[in-house]
Amino acid sequence: MITKENYKVNSKGYYGKFGGAYVPEMLLPNILELQENYLEITSRPSFKKEFDYLLKDYVGRPTPLYLAQRMSEKYQAQIFLKREDLCHTGAHKVNNTIGQILLAKALNKKKIIAETGAGQHGVATATVCALMGMECIIYMGAVDMVRQRPNVERMKILGAEIRAAESGSKTLKDATNEAMRHWINHPTDTHYIIGSVVGPHPYPDLVARFQSVISEEIKYQLNEQIGRDHPDMVIACVGGGSNAAGAFYHYLDRPEVQLIAAEAAGLGIDNKKSAATTFLGTEGVLHGSKTLLMQTADGQVTEPYSISAGLDYPGIGPIHAHLFDSGRAHFCAVTDEEAMHAGIDLSRLEGIIPAIETAHAISALDKIEVKDKVVVINVSGRGDKDLDTYITWGKY
Amino acid sequence: MNRIDEVFSKKKKGVLNIYFTAGYPKINDTLRIARTLEAAGVDIIEIGIPYSDPIADGPTIQDSSQKALDAGMSLKLLMRQLQDLRKHIKIPVILMGYINPVLQYGFTKFCQDCKEVGIDGVILPDLPMQEYAEMYQVTFEEYGIYNIFLMTPQTSEKRVLQINEASKGFIYMVSSASITGAKQEVSQAQIDYFERIQKMNLSVQRLIGFGISNKETFDNACQYASGAIIGSAFINQLNKDDSDEAITSFVGSIINP
Numbered sequence: 243m244i245t246k247e248n249y250k251v252n253s254k255g256y257y258g259k260f261g262g263a264y265v266p267e268m269l270l271p272n273i274l275e276l277q278e279n280y281l282e283i284t285s286r287p288s289f290k291k292e293f294d295y296l297l298k299d300y301v302g303r304p305t306p307l308y309l310a311q312r313m314s315e316k317y318q319a320q321i322f323l324k325r326e327d328l329c330h331t332g333a334h335k336v337n338n339t340i341g342q343i344l345l346a347k348a349l350n351k352k353k354i355i356a357e358t359g360a361g362q363h364g365v366a367t368a369t370v371c372a373l374m375g376m377e378c379i380i381y382m383g384a385v386d387m388v389r390q391r392p393n394v395e396r397m398k399i400l401g402a403e404i405r406a407a408e409s410g411s412k413t414l415k416d417a418t419n420e421a422m423r424h425w426i427n428h429p430t431d432t433h434y435i436i437g438s439v440v441g442p443h444p445y446p447d448l449v450a451r452f453q454s455v456i457s458e459e460i461k462y463q464l465n466e467q468i469g470r471d472h473p474d475m476v477i478a479c480v481g482g483g484s485n486a487a488g489a490f491y492h493y494l495d496r497p498e499v500q501l502i503a504a505e506a507a508g509l510g511i512d513n514k515k516s517a518a519t520t521f522l523g524t525e526g527v528l529h530g531s532k533t534l535l536m537q538t539a540d541g542q543v544t545e546p547y548s549i550s551a552g553l554d555y556p557g558i559g560p561i562h563a564h565l566f567d568s569g570r571a572h573f574c575a576v577t578d579e580e581a582m583h584a585g586i587d588l589s590r591l592e593g594i595i596p597a598i599e600t601a602h603a604i605s606a607l608d609k610i611e612v613k614d615k616v617v618v619i620n621v622s623g624r625g626d627k628d629l630d631t632y633i634t635w636g637k638y
Numbered sequence: 639m640n641r642i643d644e645v646f647s648k649k650k651k652g653v654l655n656i657y658f659t660a661g662y663p664k665i666n667d668t669l670r671i672a673r674t675l676e677a678a679g680v681d682i683i684e685i686g687i688p689y690s691d692p693i694a695d696g697p698t699i700q701d702s703s704q705k706a707l708d709a710g711m712s713l714k715l716l717m718r719q720l721q722d723l724r725k726h727i728k729i730p731v732i733l734m735g736y737i738n739p740v741l742q743y744g745f746t747k748f749c750q751d752c753k754e755v756g757i758d759g760v761i762l763p764d765l766p767m768q769e770y771a772e773m774y775q776v777t778f779e780e781y782g783i784y785n786i787f788l789m790t791p792q793t794s795e796k797r798v799l800q801i802n803e804a805s806k807g808f809i810y811m812v813s814s815a816s817i818t819g820a821k822q823e824v825s826q827a828q829i830d831y832f833e834r835i836q837k838m839n840l841s842v843q844r845l846i847g848f849g850i851s852n853k854e855t856f857d858n859a860c861q862y863a864s865g866a867i868i869g870s871a872f873i874n875q876l877n878k879d880d881s882d883e884a885i886t887s888f889v890g891s892i893i894n895p
């Protein structure tokens with residue numbers, strides 16, 4: 243029997259066998275401070291009030307749930323698009339950064355650090371730091387800084403300091419390492435805003451709760467539109483897994499709702515250049531939690547590859563490792579090429595150019611049976627930041 | 639008796655523990671460096687298991703780890719290199735590394751092999767006490783491997799007491815809020831912290847590490863603990879000159895009056 247809390251975090255910070263807080267003693271006081279306070283602070287009426295207010299008047303929530311007519315015709319299904327791309331800054335990431343900066347303030351922190359891969363989370367963090375007048379340092383892999391130049395400049399315009407992660411492979415995982423090292427060196431006045439449902443407990447739960455506004459809205463919006471609060475299927479892309487966690491959240495213990503997670507297969511799961519963690523990963527510990535990650539037999543973390551910088555991460559959040567392991571969610575692997583075509587498809591059918599991360603979720607429509615189903619696809623972000631990638635790809 | 643306890647039963651002050659990365663500077667250097675350190679008068683040897691993502695380490699140790707990995711170092715190879723460890727080395731040897739490579743190796747097999755080759759203790763910074771107690775303690779104890787815990791200036795008094803309770807061998811007292819790396823001097827805030835912990839009269843010995851780089855910082859640390867650990871400064875020495883003579887004179891520069 244499926245019990246209510248089965249797929250949410252337990253009191254020890256675990257989802258099934260995944261999760262926990264594998265952090266050095268140097269970080270533990272910070273992590274314990276969060277563990278001991280996050281539920282109390284985020285349930286304060288004053289916190290909720292400010293969070294809801296900012297999501298509404300600053301971010302622009304609720305985001306629409308749009309019945310995509312021409313897509314629906316193509317797939318002979320009822321396909322709804324949850325328009326997170328219409329959030330301020332262009333992606334769902336800001337739901338989390340708004341929540342975390344309010345938490346940081348409640349904990350009396352003065353400075354903010356964050357990691358970023360594509361730059362979306364970095365921009366969302368720099369944005370809320372500007373909003374709150376807080377000092378902001380963003381770590382970004384030196385390689386990603388070149389790949390995602392416009393976002394680097396956006397962050398600078400917003401007043402953030404960008405520090406290049408020059409260690410390891412100089413991408414997202416190394417930016418995360420550098421942010422953690424920075425936090426070790428500045429343990430008292432700094433809050434680390436992690437950008438996805440990854441990291442040591444309570445981060446995966448914290449971020450999932452802030453993102454859960456997505457499925458909270460889907461429920462009542464569907465009710466208004468079709469007279470029931472749930473679809474047959476929710477589809478989302480998974481990098482670390484925050485937009486998926488938010489879109490799945492209120493349906494986790496509703497077995498009648500199928501959860502579909504789209505991972506980035508890069509050049510294909512038979513190829514070494516991939517980021518499809520549930521297909522190619524094994525159990526281990528990455529960035530503070532036990533989860534599935536891509537690694538060598540010797541336990542060295544390997545560098546993933548995807549055309550989409552936001553999915554180019556060697557692990558997934560522990561909640562998703564558990565959803566995979568328990569069979570609650572179905573994972574599919576989408577190649578670069580399939581995603582790019584799906585992105586063009588959505589652009590041509592609905593007039594919405596999606597982020598390439600999101601395009602992976604769109605492509606899942608071709609991989610599963612959706613005929614006659616009510617389907618919600620989480621459109622996690624818009625494609626403006628990806629124009630160069632679309633142009634370089636060129637097949638449109 | 640565990641060799642670590644033996645050291646502390648004979649020596650209450652000035653215990654010198656030196657860290658170096660396995661397979662660095664050259665892949666087959668592990669045993670040579672360990673032997674040279676013992677002959678030079680080091681009390682405890684700590685060998686780093688290279689890892690791709692060492693979040694508690696500064697640039698010096700990161701760099702040595704990456705180079706060792708690039709040269710083909712692995713935990714499997716390290717265990718092979720250490721096969722005859724106890725034919726050559728009498729002092730305690732500790733492995734320091736991150737939990738993920740150990741999990742891939744197989745945790746039980748790791749403890750088993752540690753015991754077989756004669757490893758006395760293990761430092762896994764990203765295995766904190768709660769996870770240790772729930773899933774790993776039993777196996778460590780079954781094979782008689784000491785798991786060494788860390789404490790930092792931010793560790794609460796309550797937690798220091800818990801760590802003392804759970805510790806065997808010694809407690810690794812991290813000298814400041816920082817990742818590893820050689821620093822020039824010891825600050826007043828650090829001394830306050832050392833004194834605060836000293837006054838707690840813990841039952842387990844303490845070694846101070848992180849930022850200990852020369853005779854001055856070593857002697858200073860030894861006033862507040864049974865001894866100290868030198869890591870990055872020794873790696874820097876290896877970068878300059880890794881000959882047996884240079885290693886011997888580096889150790890001499892710290893322990894000779």
Ligand SMILES: Cc1ncc(COP(=O)(O)O)c(C=O)c1O
Pocket residue numbers: 333334359360361362363437438439479480481482483484485486551552553597599600622623624
């Ligand atoms: C638009 C968009 N979607 C999805 C992701 C992937 O992150 P997550 O899996 O945490 O939602 C990113 C990350 O940068 C993103 O920018």
